[in-house]
Amino acid sequence: MHYFIKTFGCQSNSSDSERIAGDFQARGYTEAKTWQQTDELVVNTCAVRERAEQRARGFLNNVVKYFAGHELKRPKVILTGCMTHHGQDRLFKMLPMVDEVLPINEVGFNQAAVRKDPRHAWIPISVGCNSFCTFCIVPYSRGREKSRPMADILAEVKNLAGTGYTEITLLGMNVNSWGLEKVGIGFRKLLMNPDRQFTRGDLPPNQSQYLKLQGLPPFVKLLRLISRIDGIQTIRFMTSNPWDFHDELIAEIAANPKIDRYIHLPVQSGSDRILKLMNRGYTRAVYLRLIRKLRVQVKDVVIGTDLIVGFPSETLADFAATVDLAKQAQWQVAFVAQYSPRPGTAAWRLYPDDVSPQEKKRRWRILDDLINKSNLYRRPKIVS
Ligand code: SF4
Structure with missing residues (x-):
C-alpha cells in the first residue's frame, strides 16, 4: 500500500507531515512518487488566510477531475491540518471528495518522523496557542498550548545528532513560551509587569507574558541543554512572540554561538x-x-x-x-x-x-x- 502527503502552509505543517509519514511507514506503507499513484492521499491544509484554503480546495478539485477522466481508482482522501477547525460534518459537506478527517494532533510528538533533509531537522516543542490574537484561527484549529516534555525533546535531538544532523529548528506557535502554559494556569495572581498599560479586565486568560517569572525562563533552559549536545552546530526557533521574549533569552542568544542570528x-x-x-x-x-x-x-x-x-x-x-x-x-x-x-x-x-x-x-x-x-x-x- 502507498501513501502520499500534500502539504500546504507553514513549517509546523511540514513537521506534522514528517510525523504522519512516520506513522504510515510504521504501518507498512511506502511513499508513492506522485499523488496520482497512491492508495491513500493526505492533504495537510492551512487556514491562516482565505487564499490558503482556496489552494487546498483547488488541489482537491484537481484530484477529483484527474480521476474522473481515468480508469484508475481514486485514492482514499484524508484531510488534516488547520482546515479541520471547520469540523468533520461541515468539511464533508464542503468537500465531498474527502473520505476521512484526521484530527490535527492525532499523530503525536513522539511518532518518529520521516525526514528528507539529512542535516537539518524540524523539532516540534509545543502545539497549540493560548494567545487568541483576534485575527488568528490557530487557537481554534490547533487547540490550547501544550509543551512537549523536555526529556522527549532532548532524546530526539540527541538521536538526530548521533545520525549526522547538525542543524535543528525548534517549532511552536509561540515557541518562546515553551514550558510556561502551566504557569499561566496556576499563577494568575502573580504580579503583572508594571510597564504594561492594560488593565486586568483586558487580559485574555492564560497569557504568560503578563506574569513575572521566577528564575530562568524554561525555553532558555531548553536552549542551553540542546546546545550542549555534541554534533548540533546551529539551533533556530520559530515563531517567537514579543510578549515572551524575556531579557534572559536575549542574553542567551548573545552568549551562545550555536543559536542562529x-x-x-x-x-x-x-x-x-x-x-x-x-x-x-x-x-x-x-x-x-x-x-x-x-x-x-x-x-x-x-x-x-x-x-x-x-x-x-x-x-x-x-x-x-x-x-x-x-x-x-x-x-x-x-x-x-x-x-x-x-x-x-x-x-x-x-x-x-x-x-x-x-x-x-x-x-x-x-x-x-x-x-x-x-x-x-x-x-x-x-x-x-
Ligand atoms: S500568537 Fe500566533 S498562533 Fe497564537 S493566536 Fe496569535 S497569531 Fe495565532
Whole structure:
C-alpha cells in the first residue's frame, strides 16, 4: 500500500507531515512518487488566510477531475491540518471528495518522523496557542498550548545528532513560551509587569507574558541543554512572540554561538489602536524597546517580522504608523499579509472587513517595497 502527503502552509505543517509519514511507514506503507499513484492521499491544509484554503480546495478539485477522466481508482482522501477547525460534518459537506478527517494532533510528538533533509531537522516543542490574537484561527484549529516534555525533546535531538544532523529548528506557535502554559494556569495572581498599560479586565486568560517569572525562563533552559549536545552546530526557533521574549533569552542568544542570528519577531501592526483590536498585548513602544535591546546585545542579529495590512477599521493614519514603525524597526525581511476574515475568530465575529481589496493591495505593496524590495535595511543597524 502507498501513501502520499500534500502539504500546504507553514513549517509546523511540514513537521506534522514528517510525523504522519512516520506513522504510515510504521504501518507498512511506502511513499508513492506522485499523488496520482497512491492508495491513500493526505492533504495537510492551512487556514491562516482565505487564499490558503482556496489552494487546498483547488488541489482537491484537481484530484477529483484527474480521476474522473481515468480508469484508475481514486485514492482514499484524508484531510488534516488547520482546515479541520471547520469540523468533520461541515468539511464533508464542503468537500465531498474527502473520505476521512484526521484530527490535527492525532499523530503525536513522539511518532518518529520521516525526514528528507539529512542535516537539518524540524523539532516540534509545543502545539497549540493560548494567545487568541483576534485575527488568528490557530487557537481554534490547533487547540490550547501544550509543551512537549523536555526529556522527549532532548532524546530526539540527541538521536538526530548521533545520525549526522547538525542543524535543528525548534517549532511552536509561540515557541518562546515553551514550558510556561502551566504557569499561566496556576499563577494568575502573580504580579503583572508594571510597564504594561492594560488593565486586568483586558487580559485574555492564560497569557504568560503578563506574569513575572521566577528564575530562568524554561525555553532558555531548553536552549542551553540542546546546545550542549555534541554534533548540533546551529539551533533556530520559530515563531517567537514579543510578549515572551524575556531579557534572559536575549542574553542567551548573545552568549551562545550555536543559536542562529536570524530572529523572527511578528509585530503585525505599528498602530497601538490596531494592536489592541488584534489582542496582541504590547504597544509599538514595547516592541521597539525589545528589538533595540536585541540589536544592542546581539551585534550580528537579523530581525524579520510579520505584518497584516487592511485589518478592520485600519485608517490611513494607522497604516502610516506601521510604515513609520518599519522605518524605525528596520527589519531585514517582512511577511506582509492582506487581512482576510477567518470564520470563527473574534475579528470575524466583531469587526466588519471594511478595507477594500484594492486598498489592502496598495498598502501591501508599500510595505513590501519598503522592507523587502529595497536594500535599505539589509544590514543590521543599532537603533538608538
Ligand atoms: S500568537 Fe496569535 S497569531 Fe500566533 S498562533 Fe497564537 S493566536 Fe495565532
